[in-house]
Amino acid sequence: xxxxxxxxxxxxxxxxxxxxxxxxxxxxxxxxxxxxxxADVMRIALSVDGLDARQAMAIAAKLQEAILVLAATxxxxxxxxxxxxx
Numbered sequence: 001x002x003x004x005x006x007x008x009x010x011x012x013x014x015x016x017x018x019x020x021x022x023x024x025x026x027x028x029x030x031x032x033x034x035x036x037x038x039a040d041v042m043r044i045a046l047s048v049d050g051l052d053a054r055q056a057m058a059i060a061a062k063l064q065e066a067i068l069v070l071a072a073t074x075x076x077x078x079x080x081x082x083x084x085x086x
Contacts, residue, residue: 002031002077003056007044007063008070011037015068016044022062023048026055041070047077 009015016035023030023046032047051059056074063072 001051002047002049003051003074004077005044005046005048005056005060005063005072005074007042007046007072009042009044010068010070011040011042012068015042018066018068019044019046019063022059022066026059 007019009019020030028048028050030046031049032045034045036043048056053076056076060072060074063069066072
């Protein structure tokens, strides 16, 4: 299953390595990563394949505890639907 993580962190040089470290510690490589900086906050959208709900929630909880992280959530990706041909 693919999980999407939304993370807000202070725009500090060590924030991104600390966030990515939570995934690296579990031998996970994100399949997608988007980062935008607004004033002094980084808004990070990150996707990871191969997690179950327990793992995703544990990572989100660890991220919320991390220094420099303001907020972190995880949600299961919606399955892509294809249009029905008539």
